[in-house]
Amino acid sequence: MTDEISEAEARLALKVIADREQEVIAQIGIPAWYWCGLAAGWVALGVASDLGNAWVISGATLVFGAVHAAVAQRVLSGRRRSSSLTIRADVVDRHLPIVLFACIVALGVITVALGFLADADGARHASTMASIAPAVAIVCGGPGLVAFLARRSARRG
Amino acid sequence: MSSQPQFDELIHPATRLSIVALLASADWIDFAFVRDRLNLSDSALSKQFATLEGAGYISIERPLEDRRRRVRVRLTPVGRKAFDGHVAALRAVIDPAGT
Numbered sequence: 001m002t003d004e005i006s007e008a009e010a011r012l013a014l015k016v017i018a019d020r021e022q023e024v025i026a027q028i029g030i031p032a033w034y035w036c037g038l039a040a041g042w043v044a045l046g047v048a049s050d051l052g053n054a055w056v057i058s059g060a061t062l063v064f065g066a067v068h069a070a071v072a073q074r075v076l077s078g079r080r081r082s083s084s085l086t087i088r089a090d091v092v093d094r095h096l097p098i099v100l101f102a103c104i105v106a107l108g109v110i111t112v113a114l115g116f117l118a119d120a121d122g123a124r125h126a127s128t129m130a131s132i133a134p135a136v137a138i139v140c141g142g143p144g145l146v147a148f149l150a151r152r153s154a155r156r157g
Numbered sequence: 158m159s160s161q162p163q164f165d166e167l168i169h170p171a172t173r174l175s176i177v178a179l180l181a182s183a184d185w186i187d188f189a190f191v192r193d194r195l196n197l198s199d200s201a202l203s204k205q206f207a208t209l210e211g212a213g214y215i216s217i218e219r220p221l222e223d224r225r226r227r228v229r230v231r232l233t234p235v236g237r238k239a240f241d242g243h244v245a246a247l248r249a250v251i252d253p254a255g256t
Contacts, residue, residue, distance in 0.1 A: 004164075005164070005169075005247075005250060006250075007250055007251055009250075010247040010248075010250035010251050011251060013169065013174060013247050014244070014247050014248070014251070016171065016174055016175055016178065017174065017178040017181075017244060017247075020175050020178035020179045020182070020194075021178060021181070021182045023179065023194055024179060024182035024183055025182070079184075083187070084186065084187040084189065084190040085183045085184075085185065085186040085187060085190055086183060086184040086185055087182065087183050087184070088181075088182055088183055088184055091182050091183075
C-alpha cells in the first residue's frame, strides 16, 4: 500500500503531523489565574506576617499551603492550561512540576532572606515588602519559565 | 516504542491526518479547538469526526460543563494504534532501511 505514495508525499505528511504536534505542545502551560493567585497569596502571607499575631500567621500559612497543594497537583503538570484540551502526559516534560516546585521553594527562601534584610534595615513592614518582589517575579517570570521548559521538552521530543 | 508499519488510507487524507495528529498528542480535545486550528466549518469537521468515529478511531463525549454542552474528542486505542502504524509506514517510505 505504501508503494502508492511517493517519498515527497510521505515527508509532507510527516511534516503535517509534526506541525500539529507542535500546536499541541504550544498549549503546555499553567493557567494565568494560578500565577495571579499565587502572587496574591504570597503578598497576603507577607501582610499576615507583619501583623505579628502567631495565630494569624499560622492560620494563613496553613490555608495557603492547603489551597496551593490542592490546586498545584491539578495544574502544575502543565497539561491543563486551557479548558480546550488536556495534553498527554508523555508529551509534557515530566520534570516540569518538580522544577516549578523547586522555584517556588527557592522564592520562599529568598522572601525570608529579604524579610530579614528589610527588618535589619529597620523597615516597618518588612515581610510585606519582602513578599512583593517574589510576587512580581511569579507573575512576570512564571509563564515565561513554563514556556521555556515546554520548548526544551519539544526539542528533546 | 516502535509500531508495525501499516499505511492507513482512512487517516492519510490531509484533513483527517491533521485531526488525528492533534488528537494523538492529547488525552482529549474540544471540538472548537480542532475546528479553529484547521479552519473548518462545524459541519465539515462533524463529517470527518463521523468517519473516524465510524471506524472506531475516535470517541466523542458530550459532558455538561458550566451549563454548556461541550464536545470532547479523544483517540481510541484502536485509533492510536492505526496512527502509530501509519506514522511508521510514512517513515518506512522515507527510510526503508530504518524499519
